[in-house]
Amino acid sequence: xxxxxxxxxxxxxxxxxxxxxxxxxxxxxxxxxxxxxxxxxxxxxxxxxxxxxxxxxxxxxxxxxxxxxxxxxxxxxxxxxxxxxxxxxxxxxxxxxxxxxxxxxxxxxxxxxxxxxxxxxxxxxxxxxxxxxxxxxxxxxxxxxxxxxxxxxxxxxxxxxxxxxxxxxxxxxxxxxxxxxxxxxxxxxxxxxxxxxxxxxxxxxxxxxxxxxxxxxxxxxxxxxxxxxxxxxxxxxxxxxxxxxxxxxxxxxxxxxxxxxxxxxxxxxxxxxxxxxxxxxxxxxxxxxxxxxxxxxxxxxxxxxxxxxxxxxxxxxxxxxxxxxxxxxxxxxxxxxxxxxxxxxxxxxxxxxxxxxxxxxxxxxxxxxxxxxxxxxxxxxxxxxxxxxxxxxxxxxxxxxxxxxxxxxxxx
Amino acid sequence: xxxxxxxxxxxxxxxxxxxxxxxxxxxxxxxxxxxxxxxxxxxxxxxxxxxxxxxxxxxxxxxxxxxxxxxxxxxxxxxxxxxxxxxxxxxxxxxxxxxxxxxxxxxxxxxxxxxxxxxxxxxxxxxxxxxxxxxxxxxxxxxxxxxxxxxxxxxxxxxxxxxxxxxxxxxxxxxxxxxxxxxxxxxxxxxxxxxxxxxxxxxxxxxxxxxxxxxxxxxxxxxxxxxxxxxxxxxxxxxxxxxxxxxxxxxxxxxxxxxxxxxxxxxxxxxxxxxxxxxxxxxxxxxxxxxxxxxxxxxxxxxxx
Numbered sequence: 001x002x003x004x005x006x007x008x009x010x011x012x013x014x015x016x017x018x019x020x021x022x023x024x025x026x027x028x029x030x031x032x033x034x035x036x037x038x039x040x041x042x043x044x045x046x047x048x049x050x051x052x053x054x055x056x057x058x059x060x061x062x063x064x065x066x067x068x069x070x071x072x073x074x075x076x077x078x079x080x081x082x083x084x085x086x087x088x089x090x091x092x093x094x095x096x097x098x099x100x101x102x103x104x105x106x107x108x109x110x111x112x113x114x115x116x117x118x119x120x121x122x123x124x125x126x127x128x129x130x131x132x133x134x135x136x137x138x139x140x141x142x143x144x145x146x147x148x149x150x151x152x153x154x155x156x157x158x159x160x161x162x163x164x165x166x167x168x169x170x171x172x173x174x175x176x177x178x179x180x181x182x183x184x185x186x187x188x189x190x191x192x193x194x195x196x197x198x199x200x201x202x203x204x205x206x207x208x209x210x211x212x213x214x215x216x217x218x219x220x221x222x223x224x225x226x227x228x229x230x231x232x233x234x235x236x237x238x239x240x241x242x243x244x245x246x247x248x249x250x251x252x253x254x255x256x257x258x259x260x261x262x263x264x265x266x267x268x269x270x271x272x273x274x275x276x277x278x279x280x281x282x283x284x285x286x287x288x289x290x291x292x293x294x295x296x297x298x299x300x301x302x303x304x305x306x307x308x309x310x311x312x313x314x315x316x317x318x319x320x321x322x323x324x325x326x327x328x329x330x331x332x333x334x335x336x337x338x339x340x341x342x343x344x345x346x347x348x349x350x351x352x353x354x355x356x357x358x359x360x361x362x363x364x365x366x367x368x369x370x371x372x373x374x375x376x377x378x379x380x381x382x383x384x385x386x387x388x389x390x391x392x393x394x395x396x397x398x399x400x401x402x403x404x405x406x407x408x409x410x411x412x
Numbered sequence: 413x414x415x416x417x418x419x420x421x422x423x424x425x426x427x428x429x430x431x432x433x434x435x436x437x438x439x440x441x442x443x444x445x446x447x448x449x450x451x452x453x454x455x456x457x458x459x460x461x462x463x464x465x466x467x468x469x470x471x472x473x474x475x476x477x478x479x480x481x482x483x484x485x486x487x488x489x490x491x492x493x494x495x496x497x498x499x500x501x502x503x504x505x506x507x508x509x510x511x512x513x514x515x516x517x518x519x520x521x522x523x524x525x526x527x528x529x530x531x532x533x534x535x536x537x538x539x540x541x542x543x544x545x546x547x548x549x550x551x552x553x554x555x556x557x558x559x560x561x562x563x564x565x566x567x568x569x570x571x572x573x574x575x576x577x578x579x580x581x582x583x584x585x586x587x588x589x590x591x592x593x594x595x596x597x598x599x600x601x602x603x604x605x606x607x608x609x610x611x612x613x614x615x616x617x618x619x620x621x622x623x624x625x626x627x628x629x630x631x632x633x634x635x636x637x638x639x640x641x642x643x644x645x646x647x648x649x650x651x652x653x654x655x656x657x658x659x660x661x662x663x664x665x666x667x668x669x670x671x672x673x674x675x676x677x678x679x680x681x682x683x684x685x686x687x688x689x690x691x692x693x694x695x696x697x698x699x700x701x702x703x704x705x706x707x708x709x710x711x712x713x714x715x716x717x
Contacts, residue, residue, distance in 0.1 A: 065680040068467045093468040175553075184575070185661055239552045241575035244661045375681050376661040377669060386665040389575065396665075 024310040026053045027077040029067065031060040031297070035264030036271070037132060037330035038081060038297075044326050045317050051310045060188065061245065064370055071095050071302065078305040079314075081131050081297040084119045085369045090300065091122035092367070097301035100126045102312060108319065111338035113296075115363065120298045128298030129315065132332035135292045135357035136192050137266070138162075138284070139251060140258045142277040144169050144176065148257070155281035159197070159226045162258055162284070166235040169257035178235035180256040181227070183388055186245035187374045187381035191364070192293045193260035193283070194384060197223035199362050200285020205380075210366045213404035215383070216397045223286040227388045241389045244376060252276060262295075263354030267331015270348045280353045282360065294361035296332070333358075371407050379403035454696070457689045465686030467679075478690035488691065491674040498581075498670065499649035505589050506645055510596035517597070518604045528601075532594040539591065543658035546587040550574055550659075557583075577667050580660050584668075588655060592648070596641050603637025604630070639710040643703055650699060671695055 030038050042055045056077070058066050064086055070076040082090065090096055103109055103126050113130040120128025142152035148168040156162045166178020182189040195205060203219035206212070230236055237256075239247065251259040252273045260283050269276055282290035299318070301311055317323045324334050324343045333354050334340040344351060366372060373380045383400030387393050461479070464472040482488055517528045534542065549556045550573040558570035574580045607630060615625050631638075653672040656662060662669050669677070675695065679688030 065683075068683060069680060072467050090468075093466075095468055185665075237553065238570065238572040238575070241572050242552075242580075242660070242664075371682055375677070377666050377673075377677055377681070382665045390665065 024051050024307050026051070026079060026307050026310050026314060027056070028053055028079045028081070029056050029058050029063065029077045030081040031063040031083065032057050035268045035331045037264065037267060037327045037332035040330050041318060041323055041326045044322070045314060049313070049317070051313060053314055061186075061374070061376060064374075076302045078307045079299065079301045079311050082128065082300045084116055084128065084130075084296055084298040085363065085365075087119045087128040087298045087300065088122060088365075089367050089369075091120070091125075091127035095303055096127040097303050097305065097308065098125050098127060099129060099301065103129055106316075106319070108336055108338055111336055112319075113335045113337070115294060116296065116298055116335065119363075119365075120300070128300045130335035131297045131299040131318065132264075132327065133294070133296040133335055133358075134262045134264050134332065135294050135354050135361050136196060136260055136262050136283060137280045137292065137353050137357055138258070138282065139261045139265070139269075139278050139280045140165075141251070141254065141256065142279055143254075144172065144257045147172055152277075153279070155279060156258070156284070157281075158284050158288075159286060163226065163230055163233075163235070166230060166257055167233065170233075170235045175237075176255050176257070177237050178257045179230050180236060180250045180259045181240055182243040182245050182248045183227075183236075183240045183385055184242035184244045185376050185381040185385050186243065186248070187376065187378055187384070189245050189248050190384040191373050191380065192262060192295065194223065194227070195362075196260070196283040196291035196293060197226070197286040200283065200289035200291035200360070201287040202285075202289065204362075204364075206364055206366065210364075211408060213401055213408060215401045215404060219286055221397075224387045224393065226286060228393070231388060241385070251278075262331075263333055263351065263357075264331040266348065266350055266354060267329065270350070271330060278350075280350045282353065282357055290360050292357035292361040294358055294363045366408075368407060372404055379407065454693075457692055460686055461690035461693050463686045465684075465689070467683035467685055471686070474686070478687050479694070481687065482690060482694060487669070488671075488674060491669045491671045494667070494669060495650055495652070495671045498652060499646055502585055502588055502649050502652075503642070503645045505585055506593050506596050507641075509589050509593040510600055510641075513593065513597045514600035514604055518601055528598075531597060534591045535594040537591065539654045540658060542587060542591045543655045546583065547574075547659050550583050574660055575664060577664050580663055580668070584655050584659055587659070588652075592645070596645060599641045599644070600634070600637060603634040606637075607633050635710055639706065643706055646702060646706070647699060650695075650702070 028042075039055065039057075042053050046052050060083075063080075063083070067076065067080055067082070067090075076095075106112075113133055116128070116130035116133070117126065120126055120130075138156075140156065145152040145165070148165070148171070150165055150168060156165055162179070169176060169178040181193060198205065198217070198219050201219040201222070203214070203217040205215050205220070207214055231240075237250070243250075249261075249265055249268065250256050251261060251265070252269060254273075254276055261280075266280060269278060283292060284290055299315055301308065305311065318327070319336055321339055321343065324336055324339060328334055328343050328347055328351065331351070331354075333351065334343045336343075340355070344355070364373070371378055375381065379400045383396055386396035386399070390396055462473065462475060464474050464478075513531055517524055517531065537545075548554075550558070552558050552570050552572040552575075557573060558567075561567045562570045571579065573583045611629060611633075612625060615629050620628070651672055652670050653676065656668045656670055656673055657676075660668050662673060671691070672695070675688050675691045678684050678691060
């Protein structure tokens with residue numbers, strides 16, 4: 001009996017050892033605040049494949065510096081879900097694995113999101129492939145609309161309408177607010193949700209070649225006025241002034257009438273807050289038109305990783321129909337154009353608005369995105385806070401304009 | 413004479429040399445630590461500061477250009493200014509609270525060790541942990557301070573303490589005093605306890621008032637202790653980082669960027685390690701200068717009477 005037990009355990013141990021050595025564990029980092037799409041895909045992959053992926057979530061505002069320091073210290077993960085706007089800088093620094101030959105051998109290579117592939121390319125070689133696509137959209141809470149006596153099925157088409165609706169929703173009571181945004185120096189949140197007001201009206205914050213800051217335009221003044229006005233009328237929770245992005249998804253608490261969000265948030269709302277009855281539409285421009293920010297992540301591989309084969313296998317799974325379907329269910333729009341329709345079939349129709357946004361969306365292209373826009377202490381983050389909540393709007397414009405220009409100039 | 417003199421001198425010199433050697437052996441472990449963890453890193457930082465040294469990619473020798481850049485860097489100047497402002501305010505605040513507390517817990521009274529423990533408790537909390545705790549306390553909706561003020565009826569609407577410079581700065585000062593005052597109190601307490609009771613008694617017999625005893629007896633005898641507490645407090649304040657990073661992410665509109673925060677941003681956000689190193693060397697020079705001045709001021713006074 002004992003002998004048999006011993007034999008059984010030793011066989012079991014052997015099996016464990018064997019499978020442990022066969023299964024490679026790919027270390028992968030992903031930023032927070034992008035919903036659950038990637039997390040769920042990893043879970044599905046791990047439960048159906050022998051090789052495993054270990055995912056670590058890193059705060060979105062610190063991912064770039066953590067990854068760069070990890071590379072410098074030789075502790076970098078095998079792969080990373082990188083905000084695609086940082087892709088050129090890391091490729092230029094020679095820290096990413098060249099995926100060109102393998103990528104071009106994929107049968108669906110030509111239908112991968114072209115803007116992602118473009119940002120993932122450097123000097124004709126490919127260092128990043130699309131992982132998730134996200135656009136910013138405007139969401140409203142239908143239940144609160146109904147309570148406030150508004151037509152819950154009618155999407156607001158202008159900021160005058162949004163402000164008027166916000167006032168009616170605010171009138172509902174103490175802790176119900178008409179509008180929300182993360183205004184406490186969250187550059188990433190504001191470029192994502194607030195610049196569409198300016199883009200929709202035809203202006204931009206950087207010149208086309210990225211060499212001049214063009215912050216002080218009548219369109220931007222108008223956009224700032226819209227937000228200032230809503231803050232002044234107490235339509236926005238006081239916490240917005242110091243929210244550095246932690247409470248970006250405040251809409252999910254059901255007490256916010258309207259907010260500009262991303263497609264990831266649609267996924268989170270649908271899957272995790274099914275009680276919130278909401279509609280989505282394109283973000284109106286400050287003086288007409290509509291726009292959106294096209295963002296998302298590229299899949300990049302750290303140069304010299306020994307687990308390249310396992311990494312490729314995982315990426316192939318993401319591009320499979322199963323993988324794409326899981327990603328889409330949690331709000332990441334399909335990265336493969338050829339099967340997009342099939343993937344979205346049977347999923348929440350509101351995701352379609354996120355797809356429609358791609359047609360009017362913009363992505364700023366600059367190597368200094370972190371310094372200019374995303375850094376919590378960069379000029380864009382402090383500008384949005386100072387101009388919307390501060391007392392000196394002109395001063396905020398002048399400071400940010402000159403600081404942005406000096407950062408651009410120092411990088412030339 | 414000379415011969416015998418040199419004969420007696422020689423062994424003594426040799427003995428002196430031998431004890432000197434033995435002394436060196438005794439301090440060798442400490443020296444090794446200081447060299448490995450302070451001298452070498454400082455030299456390396458100095459070396460880095462003479463380069464254009466990005467976090468990724470190649471380095472390039474640029475001489476003293478990082479140091480020249482520093483003097484035209486408006487953001488560095490405002491960081492210095494803010495750090496000086498913070499240091500002055502917080503040091504005064506800490507002493508204003510710690511000194512009375514030290515006098516209070518020095519006298520033997522009922523529950524005195526309980527008081528000492530309670531006042532000292534926040535010191536054992538990490539600064540980052542304390543900052544996070546206060547972020548919650550100061551939260552406008554789900555925190556404690558704002559909603560409590562509202563419940564008491566002192567304000568109509570719960571204020572967002574971290575949204576404006578003045579209220580955020582006040583919150584941080586209160587947090588730091590709560591966190592640090594206990595430590596300064598303990599240092600001052602040891603100084604108070606070192607004053608012989610006979611001196612105070614003699615002064616009292618001579619008819620000195622309570623204020624006179626404090627001004628002419630306690631304060632002069634505590635100079636060394638005060639110097640120690642002051643240097644610890646000033647150095648700590650100049651190196652402040654956690655509370656601004658965690659509680660306000662640099663404050664409303666970047667108005668709370670301390671020098672260390674700026675060095676961190678330059679090194680690990682903008683990836684200019686070389687410039688960050690140059691700023692660190694400048695900060696080290698400033699700290700050394702301030703400490704020397706403080707020590708010198710307090711030593712001269714000590715020798716006067």
